[in-house]
Each structure stands twice: as C-alpha cells, then as structure tokens.
Amino acid sequence: MSDIFYDLETKELLDLTLEDQASAIRALHFSVGVTWCECHKEQIFYRADAMGDHILLHERMIGFSSRQFDNAVLAYNYVWTRLETPPVKEEKRAAPKKIDKVEIPAQPEDLKRVFDARTFDLQIDLENRVGYRLSLNALAQGTLRREKQGTAALAVIWYRLAAQLKQKYAYALREANDHEGADRAHELGAYYQARLERYCATDVQLVRQVFEYGAQNRRVFFVDFDGERRNIKVDWR
C-alpha cells in the first residue's frame, strides 16, 4: 500500500469563534503544502491542484486533523485554482482530468469525498480511542519528545510577510530605483517563506514519525493537561 503524509497551510487564520466551522474552513486559501512519501520523498507545493494531483497517485493519505481541515481546503482550492488559472505550459504536472485512474470530480464537495475515502486521520483515530481530541503537539511531545516548531497563527504571519516583501515591497523599491533595498526586501521575504515551508514540512515529519512509532510499537504517547505522559494502544499498520 502506498502511503503519503501531508499537511498544508492557509493564507488566513481559521476563526474558531464562527459557528459553522466547515464553511469557514472551505473559505480559506491555500498558501503552501508539503507531502512525504517513500516513492517521491518530500515535495513542496504552491498550488492546491498540483498537490491534489500528486496526492492522488498514492493509495492512502495520512494526516492529522486532515479530514475536516486539509481535505476541505485542498478540494475547494483545487477546484478554484483550476477555474481561475488554466494550466500553464511550463507547469510540469499539467492538469489531467484523471490521475492514476482516479476521476477528478468537478465539484469540490465530491473531490473532498474522494480525498476523505482514502484518508487515515490520526486525530480522529485517537479521538475514537481516548474520547477527546489530542493536539499534534501533545502527541509529538509524548511519543517523540519533540515539539512543534510554530503555530497556525505564525504560519499566516510568515505567509503574509513573505508575499508582501517579495511582491509588493521589493517591486516598489525597484521601481523607485532602490535596488539594494529591493534585494534586501526580497531576501527577507524568502527567509519568511522558508520558515513557513519548514514549519509545514516539520509537521508532516511529526505525523509520519508518530504514525511509524505507533505502527511499530502498537502504542503512542501524549502529554495530558497535567503534564503527565500517557499511552494509547493503537493497531495501526
């Protein structure tokens, strides 16, 4: 079975106070996505359609909180991207309607169902076992003795800084003949972009390592609200 681990970031922060979380998630814009699989290793994506096409080459998608969040963002952004920008010539993964025998539905909710059907969501699996939702950080701390490198809020800030510095400010400075300033703005933008990509890639690795630990040891650990390390039996394979 070919597995792919994945995570993505968005341009806006999800407003957790909104009652209809599902529609709030559907409205988010994709900023960057990372996948890891044995066959292709790490891949970074700047377009949801390219990421979706790549993911569908694999039989099982393994993520964290991915059914509710990543799959919705991916499906809606996949369809928007296709509608807004016809596939460009230089794009390596040009846009076939069929990916590895998978028919790509035209409607985002149908595409989300295609993703959901092949998704193994660690958060949901563990919630079914312990009765409440765990954070990736609690699992990474308990199982791997590692911590997440940032937050969703930071990822949004990094994205905005990267985009504005590279596009808006570097361009404006160059137009005004400040070439050194433009280069500096561009460099700083690239620095924030790299942090964003590392953050996303690190989460993919945390999910992968937690999954592999659980599959091998038939248990994972998390740190609970009182700081106690607790274990959960799993039957992952």
Ligand SMILES: [Zn+2]
């Ligand atoms: Zn692969």
